[in-house]
Amino acid sequence: MKVLIFKTPEEATEAAYDMVIKRFDEGLKTIGLATGSTPLKLYEKLRQSNRDVSHITTVNLDEYVGLEPDDPQSYNYYMNEVLFKYMNFASTNVPNGVAEDLEKECERFEEILRRHPVDLQILGMGPNGHIGFNEPGTSFDSVTHVAELTPSTREANKRFFEKEEDVPKKAITMGISSIMDSKEVMMLAFGEAKAEAVRCMVEGPVTVDCPASVLQNHPNAIIILDEAAAGKLKKSE
Numbered sequence: 001m002k003v004l005i006f007k008t009p010e011e012a013t014e015a016a017y018d019m020v021i022k023r024f025d026e027g028l029k030t031i032g033l034a035t036g037s038t039p040l041k042l043y044e045k046l047r048q049s050n051r052d053v054s055h056i057t058t059v060n061l062d063e064y065v066g067l068e069p070d071d072p073q074s075y076n077y078y079m080n081e082v083l084f085k086y087m088n089f090a091s092t093n094v095p096n097g098v099a100e101d102l103e104k105e106c107e108r109f110e111e112i113l114r115r116h117p118v119d120l121q122i123l124g125m126g127p128n129g130h131i132g133f134n135e136p137g138t139s140f141d142s143v144t145h146v147a148e149l150t151p152s153t154r155e156a157n158k159r160f161f162e163k164e165e166d167v168p169k170k171a172i173t174m175g176i177s178s179i180m181d182s183k184e185v186m187m188l189a190f191g192e193a194k195a196e197a198v199r200c201m202v203e204g205p206v207t208v209d210c211p212a213s214v215l216q217n218h219p220n221a222i223i224i225l226d227e228a229a230a231g232k233l234k235k236s237e
């Protein structure tokens with residue numbers, strides 16, 4: 001696990017962007033994408049880059065169950081608004097949270113991952129250490145599945161909704177094993193609210209209690225932090 005610490009989220013994003021572009025130049029075929037507020041600036045820089053990405057497939061980590069793809073709170077909508085409508089990706093894949101048969105939808109998504117092995121997976125994390133929507137306690141062997149969101153995650157994500165009751169209780173998420181199959185992962189975490197989860201991820205034991213700690217076992221994980229998110233690490237440089 002390689003940990004890089006930058007003064008500000010802007011500087012950290014710059015480094016993340018340079019790395020993504022380098023991978024594009026090296027012939028990356030499939031990129032895994034995350035939602036949330038953390039990668040927004042990275043996506044802004046990508047869409048401004050005007051890169052030809054017609055040979056690149058995207059897969060997304062997760063989607064809320066019950067939200068139509070055109071619902072402004074859905075991750076399908078988010079991805080369209082911040083990236084997909086500006087860039088000519090070969091294909092984009094976000095789970096369908098309103099599929100009639102959610103189990104089949106999870107299998108369909110795993111099949112996409114088999115056909116398009118992820119070269120680089122961008123990750124964010126929840127304040128409780130979740131990756132995708134793999135909440136504490138999720139098996140490291142999990143593949144794409146329907147996850148129950150914890151009250152703390154619903155609380156953390158309510159800022160994107162009008163009322164807390166509107167935050168869905170379930171989501172489809174790539175599993176921890178699906179995420180670990182990616183050849184390389186790039187975790188972005190900014191702000192003090194992530195500091196404890198960052199500490200568990202980097203310095204804590206590898207345990208299902210902190211899903212992101214599994215990245216210690218990934219052969220190719222890069223963790224990009226701002227100083228606030230790195231604030232609880234023993235040695236922050």
Ligand SMILES: O=P(O)(O)OC[C@H]1O[C@](O)(CO)[C@@H](O)[C@@H]1O
Pocket residue numbers: 034035036037038039061062123124125126131132133
């Ligand atoms: O970047 P934010 O807004 O803190 O969101 C954190 C994380 O929560 C999730 O959105 C849950 O999917 C992660 O994918 C994301 O990276």
